[in-house]
Amino acid sequence: MGAKGLTIGVFDSGFGGLTVLRELLPLVAGAHCVYLGDTARLPYGSKSRETIVRYALSSARFLQQRGAQLLVVACNTATALALDELRAALTIPVVGVIQPGAEAAAAACREQETGDREQEKMAGVLVLATQATIESHAYARACAALGLKATEKACPLLVPLVEEGWICEETPAVGGSANDAARASVTAQVLRIYLGEALRDAPESRALLLGCTHYPLLRPEIERTLAELGRPLRVIDSAQATARVVARILSENGGARGGLTGVGEATCEFFATDSVRKFERLGSRFLGRPVGEVQLVDLGG
Amino acid sequence: MGAKGLTIGVFDSGFGGLTVLRELLPLVAGAHCVYLGDTARLPYGSKSRETIVRYALSSARFLQQRGAQLLVVACNTATALALDELRAALTIPVVGVIQPGAEAAAAACREQETGDREQEKMAGVLVLATQATIESHAYARACAALGLKATEKACPLLVPLVEEGWICEETPAVGGSANDAARASVTAQVLRIYLGEALRDAPESRALLLGCTHYPLLRPEIERTLAELGRPLRVIDSAQATARVVARILSENGGARGGLTGVGEATCEFFATDSVRKFERLGSRFLGRPVGEVQLVDLGG
Secondary structure, three states, X not given: OOOOOOXXXXXXXXXXXXXXHHHHHHHOOOOEEEEEEOOOOXXXXXXXXXXXXXXXXXXXXXXXXXXOOEXXXXXXXXXXXXXXXXXHHOOOOEEOOHHHHHHHHHHHHHXXXXXXXXXXHHOEEXXXXXXXXXXXXXXXXXXXXXXXXXXXXXXXXXXXHHHOOOOOOOOOOOOOXXXXXXXXXXXXXXXXXHHHHHHHHOOOEEEEEEOOOOHHHHHHHXXXXXXXXXXXXXXXXXXXXXXXXXXXXXXXXXXXXXXXXOOOOOEEEEEEOXXXXXXXXXXXXXXXXXXXXXXXXXXXX | OOOOOOEEEEEEOOOOOHHHHHHHHHHOOOOEEEEEEOOOOOOOOOOOHHHHHHHHHHHHHHHHHOOOXXXXXOOHHHHHXXXXXXXXXXXXXXXXXXXXXXXXXXXXXXXXXXXXXXXXXXXXXXXXXXXXXXXXXXXXXHHHHOOOEEEEEXXXXXXXXXXXXXXXXXXXXXXXXXXXXXXXXXXXXXXXXXXXXXHHHOOOXXXXXXXXXXXXXXXXXXXXXXXHOOOOOEEEEHHHHHXXXXXXXXXXXXXXXXXXXXXXXXXXXXXXXXXXXXXXXXXXXXXXXXXXXXXXXXXXX
């Protein structure tokens, strides 16, 4: 590992947060990243606030015990419903995915300003996320604080479709059937339904914010569907925005916190609360490279 | 409640087991049924054996503490992966959904016997279920013990599609959009993919067994798809078969166990480990009538 740098804890209910880690790794040379997927209790996105807070706290405490000096809540649902509780309970800085996502969306919308005051009043961002994230209205609040109107759309079927690999970009599995195209067409049809409904409700949207860490895997398909619907909105990825915020915090506070060594690739360690084999198999799809060995941890759920 | 009869505990990871309770209630007059949906930890179907056993044991112990004198494991995944452990840990009779389903399938196949020995050797049943149930091969074993060949097909997207109500038979919600038909057509397309693949692998199937308690809500759509594919197999529902087995056990052992009073409608009590509002809202779709008040219980997950 070379000179031991800062330890960053990253957690999600499952694999989705690996899209945040994927964006983060190139920006935090010398850091050690400990990732926890709370797969025994996933998904968080369809559960209640009380349950999500309880799960998020136990996941976060585990990472702090593993030496995390900064925590990334790489899960939109946990950020939406448990960020305040996590900040109150932990003694380390906690970064969620919603504020960075909202800021990136606001910047994208500002770039498209027309100068027409009436048009500007109506302009806004369309946010896609899980049921629990949408019901929390956390994105709407974060956007409103930045002067941006958000229209929120729950898309509960996208996570299972991504986890099953019913996506175009998926490399066909060995022995993959002729049904791969049919499978991808199901996802395309689901996206047409969700995006069609959302754009009818928010005709003035200028950007589309991916408010779930699973959705970056659907980005090409989402962009294709937007084009088909004649509404080629700019797509904003909370995962990218969050990684940039973490890197900025670390570079600003590096000295004070022990900092990044800036030397060598960031290293990773992976934990999951359910089957590590499944994590090893699915995780690589989200991380963009093999996750390697995953360790099983029991959080008592 | 009138004369207090036998108490029956019924559990599932969520709402699906209500399809078993729905079939059971008309057969157990005078009984009191306590239903637990372990919704804070659902779904079981995509998790590992170790995790499912742990969850099933804590759910079952809760029901025994609530007075259950007989336990119905109204969840295919928990039956497939934890039935032996439940029987070893509990002091009350435990009925799962797999053996009754396999017996009903065997009976249905026998009814269609042709007398041609070569054809009979190939005949079998097609089982649709969750990933975890399929990977356990519990249905294949139960069917093999009855001299029946089972071809197993994991259908992981059906549970989320049912939970989202993307089904034809769904009464359109107030304010339901013109997209209802488009939503149902997604489910139809998913069924065509799953059933098309499964029937290619098992051309000699004579019956189709619904090996997940969510699937009875898709039964009309499944029958329609089978007809479209030119393979109108007889559809067997584990929920119905299980309810009949429970009723038979109770009538055989009624006297010895305190028995059914046989008087008045069976009464029900509902518990959930996550949001009771969501349970109240979704549960009625599975039970076929309003579930009424649901009580929250914390199993420590």
